Amino acid sequence: MAGLKRSEGVSHEMGMHTEQLSGRTQQVFFEPLAEENFLYPYAYDVDFNKRAEFDAAKMDTTDINLKLRELMQQGHGTIVVKNPSAKHSLGVGILNRLNLIFEGSLGYFGCGLIDGPNVRIQGRVGWSCAENMMAGTVVIEKNAGSTFGAALRGGDLVCRGSVGSRTGIDMKGGTIIVGGDTGAFSGFMMQRGRMVVCGNAGKNLGDSMYDGTIYVGGKIAGLGVDAVPGELNDLDRQWLTRKLKMYDLVPDKGVDHFQKIVAGKQLWNYDNLEPTEKKIVL
């Protein structure tokens, strides 16, 4: 370690330069051509015509989710869950195509981290429904709680009733459709995707949004920082009509009255400056 400064020598003595920290995981564990890298370990091959149903009234969350997995493993592609009774974390982590029907309401964190299933909830959902959903559709017949579709990445998340606050917070893709009203801070830190609110939107709509588009059919209580009105063009109208028609939510007066909200992009700060360099610039 001759020629090293004292501080550099210490890090060598501590062994901080002997381990290769970059690329190791890829070299050892990931072979890009291997098929298993493109498949989920718990994604099942199911038949939509194979139907099953069970009563969840006296089951707890773990048992219900394990039962769903067991039925999917047996190839059932249509599953009806009776009496979910607003229990939390039901229908999470489903990574294959599936018709899943909940005859009742779900509690918090329902249908989170899913990739592919079509879920219909014939009741209400609590906070954080379909958080981090990647693909598929989730349709809720009644109301929904706050942080609806938080960090959504793909798929369609639809609530026919009204939803709470911070709808689509941090959403990164996909579409959220609300038939009724949405609360304050909806679209907070939105990064991508589209949100459609047929009713009214609470204050601070689209606060600190980076990108994405919000459409509101009713009144907007107030826009958040860096959320600005955009111009509703023909493409928007066509897309809105087509999308809302899919869920039978097209308003009687059409979609021409919808307001479009986009990012003002004044908060963007994607430069390559180091913190010390920024200080000089400022």
Add this chain to the structure above:
Amino acid sequence: MCGIAGLIHRGKTADIGTEMTDMLQSLKHRGPDSTGFAVYGVPTDNEYVLRFKVAEQEDLAKGFRIHDEIHERRKKVDDRLESLGVEVLDEHQSTEYAFRYRISYDGDMKHMARYIEDIDGAEILSLGKGLELIKDLGDAGTVSNQYSLRGFKGTHAIGHTRMATESDVDIRSAHPYWAYPYNDIAVVHNGQITNYWIMRRQLERSGHRFMSNCDSELLAVYTADRLTKGFSLEDSLRQSIKEIDGVFTYVVATEDALGMAKDTMAAKPLVLYESENLVVLASEEVAIRTLLPQEIDTYDPYDEEVRVWQA
């Protein structure tokens, strides 16, 4: 996190002790440290229910002397009540350190309360015509059994399961909170109040007493202050959203009403079910389902939303 709950039967009484126990038990995962109930029975003219404690549950672990001290403190309470001319109609010992007295007194209640709390270790949990406030360490089932709450008939109730964040795990820091001179008020709260000390100093300067350092107590004292000044419960709740900073959802009960308020950020949950005869609200719908297992219509109140229901 904390779990809060409230219910009000309109135009009738029911077994609110059992109902609130079941609701809070289903919210146990939101706060396992302590559980508290404020239940409102049918008020009787010229009669008050005094609930007080003379030690903390954790004091019992301090040795043999504490048992004698508890006995002596209770004796002092009895002596002071007698000296004030308070007639004790009946008395019940819920735990070694907690008591329920039914009393008759037409003197200055505020003075009486201060006189009792002047005794070392004594704290009045509630003093009202309809209100009875029960709180202790443990889950809802444990506390409810300890204080024989099942079977309690009344019109409305609020409750709380606590996850301690900013103050100790003891009965003093458990919800609900009560404040005098407005006797029949109780508050449960989920959230954090960020201008607690500024507001507390203002209220203390107005002559209000604080028994704990828990920010939730502020809401009870604040509401009592506003109601004493002639505000309606609804106006008090609306005013609180403007004056109190932080993230909070809280539920207030008075002798004949139940109210709720949500802060400007709507950061703390509350689910509400409302019918002609019954209103039930809780941090999570699972608590409401203990009373109404069938499919029901519920909704989340929005930011700055205030609601009040009469019994």
